[in-house]
Amino acid sequence: MQKRVLAIHDVSCFGKCSLTVALPIISAAGAECAVLPTAVLSTHTGGFEGFTYRDMTGDLLPIVDHWKSLGLRFDYIYTGFLGSFEQIDMVGGIIDRLRDGGTTVVVDPVMADNGELYKVFPEEFPEGMRGLCGKADVILPNITEASLLTGSEYREGPHSEGYAEGLLSELRSVCPGSSVLTGVEFDGGALEPVLFGPGGRGAYAVITPGARHYLGAACGSPDGRVSYALHSLIPGRYHGTGDVFGSAVVAALANGLSLDKAAEIAVRYTAGSILRTAEAGTDVRFGVDFEAGIGGLIEDLKR
Numbered sequence: 001m002q003k004r005v006l007a008i009h010d011v012s013c014f015g016k017c018s019l020t021v022a023l024p025i026i027s028a029a030g031a032e033c034a035v036l037p038t039a040v041l042s043t044h045t046g047g048f049e050g051f052t053y054r055d056m057t058g059d060l061l062p063i064v065d066h067w068k069s070l071g072l073r074f075d076y077i078y079t080g081f082l083g084s085f086e087q088i089d090m091v092g093g094i095i096d097r098l099r100d101g102g103t104t105v106v107v108d109p110v111m112a113d114n115g116e117l118y119k120v121f122p123e124e125f126p127e128g129m130r131g132l133c134g135k136a137d138v139i140l141p142n143i144t145e146a147s148l149l150t151g152s153e154y155r156e157g158p159h160s161e162g163y164a165e166g167l168l169s170e171l172r173s174v175c176p177g178s179s180v181l182t183g184v185e186f187d188g189g190a191l192e193p194v195l196f197g198p199g200g201r202g203a204y205a206v207i208t209p210g211a212r213h214y215l216g217a218a219c220g221s222p223d224g225r226v227s228y229a230l231h232s233l234i235p236g237r238y239h240g241t242g243d244v245f246g247s248a249v250v251a252a253l254a255n256g257l258s259l260d261k262a263a264e265i266a267v268r269y270t271a272g273s274i275l276r277t278a279e280a281g282t283d284v285r286f287g288v289d290f291e292a293g294i295g296g297l298i299e300d301l302k303r
């Protein structure tokens with residue numbers, strides 16, 4: 001049976017993030033992708049001046065009412081950038097109405113990066129997002145979002161395992177399910193003994209061994225188990241990579257893969273998208289070249 005995903009994000013008309021990323025990646029992976037647009041913007045808000053912003057709050061419930069009248073159901077609900085603070089509770093209610101025993105809810109608490117809450121969101125946004133994460137089976141925060149959700153200190157990389165695993169442990173009181181923490185950065189010299197030294201831990205997927213610096217994701221399960229998926233760090237800050245990563249995770253889950261494996265595949269795919277973009281030298285605000293990697297992603301999902 002084909003899986004059906006509902007993606008609840010904004011439409012940034014230009015700039016390759018949110019729905020313009022989720023829809024192609026999830027569809028190409030063979031799942032149906034229905035959309036609930038939270039806002040329509042001319043571009044995303046990361047580095048562009050003068051963007052237009054249409055809040056879609058008033059349309060969300062009528063759309064869901066219509067779907068209920070049709071008896072639609074969803075295997076996955078994947079939420080990302082929300083259009084307003086008011087939408088957080090509304091989206092929580094929509095999840096309650098649409099989920100059934102077979103629905104997996106994936107919440108990406110998109111609200112912050114590089115140590116700062118996005119300027120479009122009010123100060124109370126993280127507290128609201130904490131409530132939404134409480135409804136999720138899987139959350140996908142970056143380090144900044146995890147620190148805001150848990151009231152923990154934000155630290156720049158390179159990180160220690162202790163810091164990453166401390167955040168994952170705190171996140172267990174935010175989300176009853178699993179957490180995938182993104183933007184985890186390790187120094188290669190510090191990591192290698194842990195990996196390959198006496199009693200080296202097997203819970204790592206190192207995609208590019210021998211790197212000086214690693215960047216990737218740490219997955220924490222409800223029972224406290226932790227795994228990592230790491231790629232060599234590619235310098236620079238590229239826009240929309242969180243959405244490329246999250247969409248690939250959802251695509252992999254919808255193909256029946258475990259969360260650890262989904263994170264590994266998503267790290268490889270996101271890093272490949274960044275590398276192509278770095279080589280092309282395009283404006284980092286314009287998003288990453290995820291399109292050329294879709295074929296490889298599908299092969300990875302089938303492997």
Ligand code: PXL
Nearest residue numbers: 017018044045046081240243
């Ligand atoms: O990629 C996250 C994102 C999604 N949508 C909009 C954004 C951002 C991040 O800045 O501005 C509108």
